[in-house]
Amino acid sequence: MEPETSTHHTTTGLNHRKLLMWAFLGSDCMFFGSLIATYLIYQSRSIVGPIPADILDIPVTSVSTFVLLMSSFMMVLSYNAIGKGDMRRFRIWVMGTILMGCTFLGFQVYEFREFALHGLTPRTNLFGSTFFTLTGFHGAHVTLGVIWLASLFWFSYKDPETLKKDHGLSVDLAALYWHFVDIVWIVIFTVVYLIGGV
Amino acid sequence: MVSISSVFERPTTYKGIAGWLVTVDHKRIGILYGVTAFIFFMVGGLEALVMRWQLARPEMTAVTPEVYNQMFTMHGTTMIFLAIMPLGAAFFNFIIPLQIGARDVAFPRLNAFSYWTFLAGGIFLNSSWFLGGAPNAGWFGYAPQTTKLFNLGYGIDFWIMGLQILGIASLAAAFNFIVTIVNLRAPGMSLMKMPVFTWMTLLTSILLVLAFPVITVALILLLMDRSYGTLFFTTSAGGDPILWQHLFWVFGHPEVYILILPAMGIVSEVLPTFSKKPLFGYPVVILSGIIIAFLGWAVWSHHMFTVGLGPIANAAFTITTMAIAIPTGVKIFNWIGTMWKGSLVLNSAMLFSIGFILMFIIGGLSGVMHSSASSDAQQQDTYFIVAHIHYVLFGGSIFAIFSGIYYWFPKMTGKLLSETIGKIHFALTFAGFNLAFFPMHFLGLDGMPRRVYSYESAMGWDLWNFVSTLGAFMIGVSILVFLHNVAKSMRKPNDAGNDPWNGRTLEWSISSPPPVYNFAHIPQVKTLDDWWNTKYSGKKPLRKVAGGSEQPSGEAVHIELPGLSYFPLFASLGLLIAAYGMMFSLVLVVLGMLLTMASVYAWSLEPAEEHSPSDPLSLEAKEIASLPLDARTDRIAELLKSSQGRKK
Numbered sequence: 001m002e003p004e005t006s007t008h009h010t011t012t013g014l015n016h017r018k019l020l021m022w023a024f025l026g027s028d029c030m031f032f033g034s035l036i037a038t039y040l041i042y043q044s045r046s047i048v049g050p051i052p053a054d055i056l057d058i059p060v061t062s063v064s065t066f067v068l069l070m071s072s073f074m075m076v077l078s079y080n081a082i083g084k085g086d087m088r089r090f091r092i093w094v095m096g097t098i099l100m101g102c103t104f105l106g107f108q109v110y111e112f113r114e115f116a117l118h119g120l121t122p123r124t125n126l127f128g129s130t131f132f133t134l135t136g137f138h139g140a141h142v143t144l145g146v147i148w149l150a151s152l153f154w155f156s157y158k159d160p161e162t163l164k165k166d167h168g169l170s171v172d173l174a175a176l177y178w179h180f181v182d183i184v185w186i187v188i189f190t191v192v193y194l195i196g197g198v
Numbered sequence: 199m200v201s202i203s204s205v206f207e208r209p210t211t212y213k214g215i216a217g218w219l220v221t222v223d224h225k226r227i228g229i230l231y232g233v234t235a236f237i238f239f240m241v242g243g244l245e246a247l248v249m250r251w252q253l254a255r256p257e258m259t260a261v262t263p264e265v266y267n268q269m270f271t272m273h274g275t276t277m278i279f280l281a282i283m284p285l286g287a288a289f290f291n292f293i294i295p296l297q298i299g300a301r302d303v304a305f306p307r308l309n310a311f312s313y314w315t316f317l318a319g320g321i322f323l324n325s326s327w328f329l330g331g332a333p334n335a336g337w338f339g340y341a342p343q344t345t346k347l348f349n350l351g352y353g354i355d356f357w358i359m360g361l362q363i364l365g366i367a368s369l370a371a372a373f374n375f376i377v378t379i380v381n382l383r384a385p386g387m388s389l390m391k392m393p394v395f396t397w398m399t400l401l402t403s404i405l406l407v408l409a410f411p412v413i414t415v416a417l418i419l420l421l422m423d424r425s426y427g428t429l430f431f432t433t434s435a436g437g438d439p440i441l442w443q444h445l446f447w448v449f450g451h452p453e454v455y456i457l458i459l460p461a462m463g464i465v466s467e468v469l470p471t472f473s474k475k476p477l478f479g480y481p482v483v484i485l486s487g488i489i490i491a492f493l494g495w496a497v498w499s500h501h502m503f504t505v506g507l508g509p510i511a512n513a514a515f516t517i518t519t520m521a522i523a524i525p526t527g528v529k530i531f532n533w534i535g536t537m538w539k540g541s542l543v544l545n546s547a548m549l550f551s552i553g554f555i556l557m558f559i560i561g562g563l564s565g566v567m568h569s570s571a572s573s574d575a576q577q578q579d580t581y582f583i584v585a586h587i588h589y590v591l592f593g594g595s596i597f598a599i600f601s602g603i604y605y606w607f608p609k610m611t612g613k614l615l616s617e618t619i620g621k622i623h624f625a626l627t628f629a630g631f632n633l634a635f636f637p638m639h640f641l642g643l644d645g646m647p648r649r650v651y652s653y654e655s656a657m658g659w660d661l662w663n664f665v666s667t668l669g670a671f672m673i674g675v676s677i678l679v680f681l682h683n684v685a686k687s688m689r690k691p692n693d694a695g696n697d698p699w700n701g702r703t704l705e706w707s708i709s710s711p712p713p714v715y716n717f718a719h720i721p722q723v724k725t726l727d728d729w730w731n732t733k734y735s736g737k738k739p740l741r742k743v744a745g746g747s748e749q750p751s752g753e754a755v756h757i758e759l760p761g762l763s764y765f766p767l768f769a770s771l772g773l774l775i776a777a778y779g780m781m782f783s784l785v786l787v788v789l790g791m792l793l794t795m796a797s798v799y800a801w802s803l804e805p806a807e808e809h810s811p812s813d814p815l816s817l818e819a820k821e822i823a824s825l826p827l828d829a830r831t832d833r834i835a836e837l838l839k840s841s842q843g844r845k846k
Contacts, residue, residue, distance in 0.1 A: 010381040016304040019377045023407055027369060031411035034445060038419065038430070045436045122428045126436050129428035133419070151799075 015166060021173045025180050028141075032184050035137060036191060039130040043196060046125035055120055056197035057111070064107035065189050068142075071100035072182045079175045082168030087160050090171070094153050097178070101146040108139050131192065138188055141181045148174050208761040208804055220762040222306035223714060227313050228292030229610065234313075235284035238320055242276035243674060245269045250634070250670040253663050256655040263651040267334035268353065270649055272324075274337030275357065278457065279364050280320045282591065285599045286460035287316075290375055290399050292610055296705035296712060297393045299384025299721045304377040306760035307801060308370050314770030315367035322777050323360030326353055329781075333357035336649065338450065339420070341431035341442035346424050352781055355424065358417045359777040365410045365417075366773065372406035375399055384704070386723035390484070393703045393727075394477060397484050398463030401491040402456050408495075409452040416445035425780075440505060447498035455494040457591060459487060461598030462529060465551045468605050469533050471699050472548040473540030476727060479532045486525035486532075493522045503571040504578045512571040519569035526562055530555060546620030547699075550601035553628055557593025561586055564639065579649075582642025588635040600627070600680070608694030611687070612710040619683040626676035633669025637662035702727040715759055763804060769797035 010016060044051070078093030112132070115121075122132040152174055156163055163170055209220040218226060249269050252260045261269065291309065295302055303309050326332045333353040335344045344354045379400045383392070392400075420442070422428040429435040431442060470477045477483060499507060499515040533555055542548065564586040568574040577583060600623075608614050641662050646653065653659050697706040704721055705712075707729045725731045772794030779786025 009385075011383045011387075012381055014381065016377050016381055019381055020305065020373050023373045023376050027373075027407045027411050030408050031415060034412045034415035034448075038415070038441065038445075041438070041441055042430075042436070045438075047436045122422070122426060126429055129422070129430055133422060133428065137418075 015169060017169065017173060018176075021176050025176065028180065028184075032138075032187075035134045036187065039134050039192065042126040042130045046127045048125050050118060050120050050124070051127060052131075052192070052197045055115055055118055056193055057114075058193050058197055060107070061111065061189065061193055064104050064111075065185065067100050067107070068104045068182055068185055071097045071104070072179050074100060075175045075178045079168060079171050082164060082171045085164055087156055087164075090168075091153060091156055094149055094156075094171075098146055098149050098153065101142055101149070101178075105139060105142055105146070108135065134188060134192070138181070138184060141184070145174070145178050145181055148177065209764060219767055220764055222302070222310050222760045222762055222766075224291050224295050224302050224306065224309060225610070225712060225714075227309050228288050228290075230313050231284050231291055231316070232288030234317055234320065235281055235288060238276055238280035238324075239285065240677065241324065242273050242281050243677065245273040245276065247670055247674055249273065250667040252652070254667040255664065256657075256660055257652050259652075264331075264334065266651045267649075268327075268332035271333045271336055271353075271357070272327075275323065275333070275361075277591070278337060278453070279361065280316075280323070282457050282595045282599070283368065284316055286402070286457070286595075287312075287371055289395070289460065289464065289599075289602055289606065290371070293606060293705060294375060294378060294396055294399055295382070296609075296708070296716060297396050297703050298379065298382060298387060299704050299717060299723065300378065300382040301716050301720075302760055303374050304382050305374050307763045307766050308374050310763065311766035311769055312367045312371035312374065314767050315363060315370065315773060318770045318774035318777075319360050319363035319367060322363060322774060323356060326356035326360075329356070338446055339442075340439070340446075341420055341423070342433060342437070342439055344420060344424075345431050347432070355421075355781055358421050358424075359780055362414065362417055363773055363777055365414050368406050369410050372403040372410075375403040376407065379403070384717075384721050384723050387728075390481065391723055391726045391728070394466035394480070394483055394487075395460075395463035395703075398459045398466070398487055401487050402459045405452045405456050405459070405491055405494065409449045409456065412445055413449035416442060416449070419445075440502075440507075443502050443505065444498070447501045448495075450501065451498040452491075452494045454590075455490055457595050459491065461554065461595045462487065464598045464602040464605070465533060465554050467703065468547050468551040468601050469536045470727075471605070471701055472543040472545065472551075473537045474543075474700075475536055475540045476702075476730075477532070478535030478538070480726060483529055483532050486528045489525040490522060493518060493525070497522055500569060500571075500574070503568075503574045516569060516571045520566065523562065523566050523569070530559060530562075545604070545617055546615065546624055547601050547604035549621065549624045550597050550604065550627075553624065554594060554597040554601060557589055557597060557631070561589025561593055564589065577642060579647055580642035581638040581646045581648055584648050585635050585638035585642060588631075588638070592631060592635070597627075600624075605699070606705075607684075607687070608698045609705055609710045609712070612692035612694050613687045613690060614694050614698060615683050615687050619679060619686070623676055623679045623683060626672055626679060630669045630672030630674075630676055634666050634673060635669070637666045637669075641666075697729075700733075702730040704729050707732070761805070763801065765797040765801040765804065769794050769801065772797060 012019070074093050074096040078090050078097060081087075081089035081093055115128075120128045120131075122128050152163065152171060155170075209216070218230065221227065221230075248261060249266065252258050252266060291303070294300075324332075330352040333339070333356055335349060335354060335357075339354065339357060342348060344357075379392070379396055389397075419428070419430040423430050423432065429437050431437045431439060433439065466477055466483060496518040497515060499511060500519045503512055503515070537552075544552075564582065568577045568583070568586065604615055604620055641659055642648075644657075644659065646657070646659050653663070692710070694710045696709050698710075699706070704723075707721065708716060721728070772790045772792070774790070775793060776787045776790025779788070779790055
């Protein structure tokens with residue numbers, strides 16, 4: 001979305017779109033909060049296996065977690081580049097972020113497939129239902145983020161000047177979202193894998 | 199940029215139906231919200247009348263039990279999500295930008311999207327009547343009662359997808375109003391100079407933003423259970439019915455305050471205006487609102503006192519629930535204090551506000567009764583609870599909404615509603631409401647369970663059920679009287695003037711109806727109730743100045759108006775198509791989502807420019823802004839007259 005009514009003056013000095021993004025992230029906190037609470041409530045209440053300790057592969061997921069965290073680093077670099085008006089570096093770093101996001105998603109597809117082969121689907125037991133729903137919706141958020149960043153990448157060729165406006169606000173918003181989705185993953189990784197998986 | 203601009207030309211028409219379809223004007227969207235929600239209000243009312251007809255006498259068979267279940271489910275769902283919430287949104291839209299001295303909301307296209315999505319959700323939900331039966335498991339849709347195992351058919355799927363669509367609409371609107379109120383206030387309007395209605399809107403929006411994701415998750419879990427065979431609410435696999443209740447009421451109780459806080463805001467505007475006094479204890483009213491909004495998160499399990507959560511949980515939720523009566527009581531005393539020794543003007547708006555206080559006290563008192571877990575054990579699932587919810591949501595919210603309609607109708611249309619008919623409307627509503635719902639207290643204490651299809655004469659419930667039905671139909675008649683009032687007023691010429699009530703807040707400083715750009719000059723706010731102080735500071739006689747500000751600011755006048763857009767409508771349409779697809783065909787899901795995606799892209803790529811300088815409205819606004827203050831009122835009246843001539 002573009003700035004709509006007056007961008008010249010706002011009461012707080014914050015841009016409207018940035019405030020909107022923060023309000024949205026607050027809302028999304030409650031969304032993931034509810035999903036994580038559901039996961040915790042149903043933890044170790046499955047009647048049949050497999051249970052998390054049987055099936056979660058912490059080393060593999062640690063790799064994908066590392067990739068996702070590094071993608072946030074790339075995102076910071078690309079935001080820094082657009083702030084300086086350096087379109088070449090912006091494109092490099094944002095493409096890096098996209099590729100790392102895709103790598104994370106690839107790991108997730110692999111993980112889901114492996115679990116299915118080992119007899120865990122959303123219909124198997126409560127662990128399956130809660131696990132696939134929680135990580136699936138996180139994956140959907142990452143997918144949306146990848147599409148968003150890819151749109152920015154495309155737009156950087158179409159209309160670089162607009163993208164640079166307001167210190168690269170459009171990139172800033174996508175970055176906020178991206179970091180948020182990353183932080184949510186840190187919580188999920190901790191709750192589901194590190195605490196719940198052993 | 200040129201190529202993109204030419205692809206996504208923004209529409210320019212204000213005229214006819216097309217003008218309404220592409221509108222981003224908060225005032226037009228407010229009117230759309232109001233009219234649509236009132237139609238749904240009447241649909242929900244008809245459903246209530248069917249139920250009251252069925253219960254008028256013992257062992258009636260006016261409808262089948264299955265249809266009866268659909269009636270009470272759709273009545274509750276309609277009244278909450280399609281009537282009271284959007285009627286509140288109608289006032290948010292029309293009034294908030296005017297009260298804070300803004301030209302529009304922060305995101306006008308998102309605002310249009312909220313309305314169209316709300317309409318889509320309403321149509322979708324109600325179309326279930328014709329597509330295999332409406333939802334039938336109550337507005338709370340308890341799982342596993344709503345899982346496939348116990349509830350085949352499309353009704354529940356319509357309910358799930360309908361609420362998801364309405365959730366998107368409400369969330370989009372809430373984001374928009376948070377940003378608008380936080381970020382778009384006129385210079386000088388600090389938080390504690392904001393009108394109370396604006397404050398309550400802000401709190402409501404914050405509650406919405408935090409509460410709706412919770413029911414979104416609950417609905418997703420239920421949808422996955424029904425459609426993909428997950429096990430969240432399958433008890434044989436360990437699924438827990440209490441999970442649904444927790445998730446639903448963590449949303450459901452803040453939702454109650456989402457319904458009542460705007461009502462409290464309206465009443466806090468009406469009472470001071472017609473008592474000719476400032477609101478008694480303004481900061482305390484605001485603080486009470488904040489405490490209510492905060493404590494509203496800590497009381498949800500009082501809906502589950504009979505579930506068996508244990509004495510500690512029940513005691514804790516008893517205490518928090520009783521605690522929330524304190525800020526509510528504080529507000530009631532503040533309203534009474536506002537009227538105390540005021541020069542009361544008992545017109546229709548004021549009568550409905552006073553009615554609100556009286557009815558809300560009764561609803562609040564029965565609320566305190568079942569805040570005690572042990573007392574609630576006797577009242578749970580009886581008509582006593584039905585009486586309570588109607589005293590707070592009808593006697594509370596709807597009374598306040600009618601008060602708001604009588605209060606702001608002149609600002610919205612330029613025409614005053616008839617006071618005589620208005621008072622008849624109030625008398626009928628007040629009498630009908632109490633006849634319909636007070637006997638339910640007796641029925642409930644006498645053990646009549648809620649949601650029953652019928653009862654035997656031997657139960658001894660005949661008399662009060664019959665009285666209640668009479669009252670319900672009296673309310674029906676009162677709505678017809680109200681519609682007659684509106685229809686009659688719309689046919690007469692504009693007679694309201696800018697400030698018919700000698701108002702206190704900024705919306706009364708501009709013409710009625712307001713020009714498209716609202717304020718020719720953005721006002722400079724100095725005090726709470728700024729317009730009142732502008733009129734009376736230094737005991738100067740009233741100066742009616744269109745444009746709001748006493749001193750035109752020195753800065754160059756530059757009026758920006760948001761451009762019209764097709765894409766909010768298309769984005770909502772895509773959601774509607776996808777929702778039907780969830781029920782009937784995957785192809786429709788794909789097509790609908792593609793349409794929404796494409797609309798979102800087009801939306802963000804269409805040129806953001808304001809009206810072209812040659813746009814007649816921009817020219818009008820600039821011309822007015824350049825006039826000296828005294829000349830503005832006349833010029834605006836002239837322009838409005840000529841534009842009405844054009845319409846005819």
